[in-house]
Amino acid sequence: MKFTTAFTICCLAGVVFAQGFFPVMPIPADNPQTPEKIQLGRKLFYDARLSADNSISCSSCHQQKFAFTNAGNAVSTGIRGQKGSRNAPTLGNVGWRKSLFWEGGSPSLELQAMGPITAHDEMGIEPSVLVARLKGIPEYSKAFSSVFTDGLTMLNITRAIASFERTLVSNRSPYDQYLAGDQKAMSKAAVRGMELFFGENGDCFHCHNGFNLTTEALHNTALQKTNPDLGLARITNRKSDEGKFKTPTIRNVALTAPYMHDGSIPTLEKVLDHYNKGGEDNPNADTLMRPLGLSKTEISDLIEFLKALTDVEFTRDPRFAAPK
Amino acid sequence: MNKIVLTATLGTLALIGLSSAQNNMVKHDLKIYLRMGNAPLELGKTYKTSGGMDYSVDLLKFYVSNVQLVKADGSSQAVPGLSLASFGDTAPSGGKLLENGQVFNAKTTQNETVFTLSAPSGDYKGIRFEVGVPKDLNHREASTIPMPLGLESGMYWAWNPGYIFFRLEGKTMVDNKSQPWLLHMGTDNWRLNVNQFDLATNKIKISVDGKSSTTINLDLEKIFSKGPNGAPTWDLKQPALRVMHGGANVGQAYLNLLGAWSMAQ
Structure with missing residues (x-):
């Protein structure tokens, strides 16, 4: 009220x-x-x-x-x-x-x-x-x-x-409540996932940062070996911009499947698998794309954190x- | 004293000359015949590509800008203005217009005005213009700019700040099902240059006299004259060749369109 x-x-x-x-x-x-x-x-x-x-x-x-x-x-x-x-x-x-x-x-x-x-x-x-x-x-x-x-x-x-x-x-997700001081708003697994997310090991934060969990920048996340959708290059006509797309917010990401600009990845687990292996061999792959070497437990924790971004209200x- | 008299005389003569030139400015319509090969285009009629695929043309809209009349010495008489011509659609035409802006909603596909120029009267050896929006206007704030630009033009491209320069749409049959096909050509790279002048053989003469007009053919059959990547035909079954918003296929359509313009007899 x-x-x-x-x-x-x-x-x-x-x-x-x-x-x-x-x-x-x-x-x-x-x-x-x-x-x-x-x-x-x-x-x-x-x-x-x-x-x-x-x-x-x-x-x-x-x-x-x-x-x-x-x-x-x-x-x-x-x-x-x-x-x-x-x-x-x-x-x-x-x-x-x-x-x-x-x-x-x-x-x-x-x-x-x-x-x-x-x-x-x-x-x-x-x-x-x-x-x-x-x-x-x-x-x-x-x-x-x-x-x-x-x-x-x-x-x-x-x-x-x-x-x-x-x-x-x-802005009423468990993560927001956690940031507001409610230490019990997120599970222990979600907190571990959050620490991975904002650390170099998980390496998510370079693109998903700030209050809306996006830097607004455009990247080629090596989704495929080629770039059938030109992305930013549709505007700039630059080869180096092919396959670049805006970083989306990941707030409520557990509700927004499937993922990526073309909806080609059906689950969060598969999205994390994609990033964990460093993406496909794409000529325009962003320099941030690299194998992460995350364990199954770490991926599970990351997913718990992503679920804590859900604002049910x-x-x-x-x-x-x-x-x- | 003599200098003052001479200056005043020259000034007066200059003003008379200027006034005379202004008096000689006359209107002249640039008109278009839309054709399908040798026949007049009929909107909605079914035609065949060289590969045998059925297709129709239901809508054509394009911008004309950077109009120049070609003088006998090869130099140009620039004509200001930007027009939007619509065939098969009605763009708002009664409201506020951009300075030198024009809007034409064609009733037929034959001999329809697409640009009214104002130029010094006289005989010219040809005309050249661009199909597109000048770069300086193409990226201005679209929400407030008046017609023929702006949101109500039907040409604003939301994903890419700027306008569709040449918008051609119709239908084709794929697996016995009617599907739309379209060519939306725009961005600063795809401004089409139309050149219709002849300094050598004297075949083109444009009389700007306030009475006559100039008519140019646009043969839309040429759109499919050659397929992308060296293909002899244009396969409308392929989604990427049926819906074209940019990329290599639009590049081929652009090249095909360059050869689609000719002076009407």
């Missing part, structure tokens, strides 16, 4: 509340948070009318129960049954991400939203068609006029969705669920 009150106050002040060692979330000056806009964005997020054939919404691929990922699917299914090529990332703490998409090409949540809405194999709708469609729905027409001085535009659709996404804060919080 205290959290809800504080959250509302901070929303009105144009910032998003964060507890513990989370920094204040940056909010664009031209898109301040307001409760009405957040609710409008929430409604849009769960509305399948944002897709060309009214079949899928943002929430189809970003489901709260799975920390806003896609329910065990390696890649997402768009309109007309079309399969994408990448794994839907979690939206937990997405308001702090410095760039969006797996190759980090989008600078803001507002602009990022244009991707899935217009991509032919996702929601596949033309901006002009979407704006006209929503203008024909009185409740949207009224809500946009109330929230935005210029009413219903494509930009304002993305602004509202981004405002809702900025509320998706996940985040997956049940009614503020993030579909509006009734």
Whole structure:
């Protein structure tokens, strides 16, 4: 209850509340948070009318129960049954991400939203068609006029969705409680795993660090011997950038299987096996990729720590669920 | 005293000259015939690739920029402006526009204006332009820039700050099932140069006189004239050749497209 009150106050002040060692979330000056806009964005997020054939919404691929990922699917299914090529990332703490998409090409949540809405194999709708469609729905027409001085535009659709996404804060895991001083919040195995994680032996922390457990940097983690998905090179056209992808947050990672940019690794155990052997023989493999030599017990401890990053409240919080 | 009179006279003459040149600026439409080989393109009609695969073209949108009229001495008359031309889609056209911005929503595939230039009247030996967005505009803040750029253009590429320059979409049949195919060509590397000028044989003459227009053919059959990696055909059964957002296959489509433009008779 205290959290809800504080959250509302901070929303009105144009910032998003964060507890513990989370920094204040940056909010664009031209898109301040307001409760009405957040609710409008929430409604849009769960509305399948944002897709060309009214079949899928943002929430189809970003489901709260799975920390806003896609329910065990390696890649997402768009309109007309079309399969994408990448794994839907979690939206937990997405308001702090410095760039969006797996190759980090989008600078803001507002602009990022244009991707899935217009991509032919996702929601596949033309901006002009979407704006006209929503203008024909009185409740949207009224809500946009109330929230935005210029009413219903494509930009304002993305602004509202981004405002809702900025509320998706996940910071109530056992790890957060442990950091806040509750020594019993994590099991002994998870604590051992945490020490490995942040030590040179486990070597996870070079990429997964900070409050959101990501440095935001891009790496080639030697997932395969070749780079069928160009990753960052799709933007830069540099050979050396082929196969580089953004480091995802691993908060709620136990809920977000399968893993990697293409969803090709089904379990946490197999992810750790991949890193333990130093990845595949990829020409662009990151210099950090090397055999780790971790024992089965150590891998088990690491997995216990990763499970301690699960914020169950985040997956049940009614503020993030579909509006009734 | 004489110097003052001379300076004033020259100044007046210069102003008259400037005014005269401005008066001679006339509008001239650059138009496009969309073709499929020798025939006019029909949106939605089924065509065959050289490899025998069925496909249709349902939508074409592209940007035109950096337009230049070629003078008899080979030099260029630059024409400012950026236009977005849409065939099979309607882009918002009634609102605020970028300076020298233009939006055209074609009603047919034949003889449709894709750029209106303003240039000194006279005869020119040809025209050149780019299909794409100038680098200076391609990476500006997309959320606030007006048409023909911005989020409502239908050309914004969210994963890569910038715009699709040339967007071609249709359908094909794979295992008796209709599948979309698309070519989205963009990024600063894939700005297409169209050159239609002839200084030697006098075959091209563009009269900018406020009455006539210039029409160019765009033969979309050429898109599939040669397959990637030396392949003779374009196999639309392969997902990577059916959905193209960048990479080597777009490179081949780019090369094919370079030969798809010609002056209409």
